[in-house]
Amino acid sequence: MNWLRAGVLGANDGIVSTAGLVVGVAGATTSRSALLAAGVAGLLAGSLSMAAGEYVSVSSQRDSERAALEAERQELAEDPEAELDELTRLLAARGLSEDVAREAAEQLTERDALRAHARLELGIEPDGLANPWHAAGASFLAFTLGALLPLLAILLPPPGLRVPVTVVAVLLALALCGTVSAALGGAPRGRAVLRNVAGGALAMAVTYAVGRWIGT
Structure with missing residues (x-):
C-alpha cells in the first residue's frame, strides 16, 4: 500500500511541475518545438531529480x-x-x-x-530492508508517467486550444490523484481533491502569467 501511495504522489508531482512548465512556455510562444524541448527537459530533470533524491534517502535509511x-x-x-x-x-x-x-x-x-x-x-x-534502486526506479517511473499527460496535452491540440485542453486534462488528473491519495490514506476525499486541484490551478495560472509577460 505504501508503494502505491508513493507512486500516486510521484505522478502528482510530475503532473503539476510539468504542467506549470509547459503552460508557462505556452504563454510566451506558440512554437511546438519550444514546447516539446521545455516539456521533455522538465520531464527528464524532474524524474531524475526525484530518482536521485529517493535513492539518497532510502540509502541513508x-x-x-x-x-x-x-x-x-x-x-x-x-x-x-x-x-x-x-x-x-x-x-x-x-x-x-x-x-x-x-x-x-x-x-x-x-x-x-x-x-x-x-x-x-x-x-x-x-x-x-528497503532497496534504494527499487525506490529510485519507482520514483522515476511515477514522475515520468505523470509528466507525460501535460506534455501530450500541450503538444497535440491546435495552438488556440493548447492551454485550455491542458488545464482541463491536468485538473481532472489532479482530482483523480487526490481521490486515490485520500482513499489510500483514509482522509476526507473532498478536502484532498480541492487542495490538489487548487494547487495545480495556481501553479499553472502563475507560470502562464509569467510566460505571457515575458512573451510580450
Missing part, C-alpha cells in the same frame, strides 16, 4: 538500519542474558504476564534472537 542491526548483533554476542531480560521487558510491555513474557522471550531467542530484537526493539524487519 538502509545504512542506518544496517548499523542498528550490527550493534544489536554485537550486544547479543557480548551480553546475551541482558538482552534476554530486555526482550522479556519488551514483551511484558505489550501486555504479556511476566512468566509468559519470559517464556516467549526464551523461545524467540532460541529461534532467532537477532530477528526478535530487530522487530520488537528496533522496529526493523531484517529481511525487508
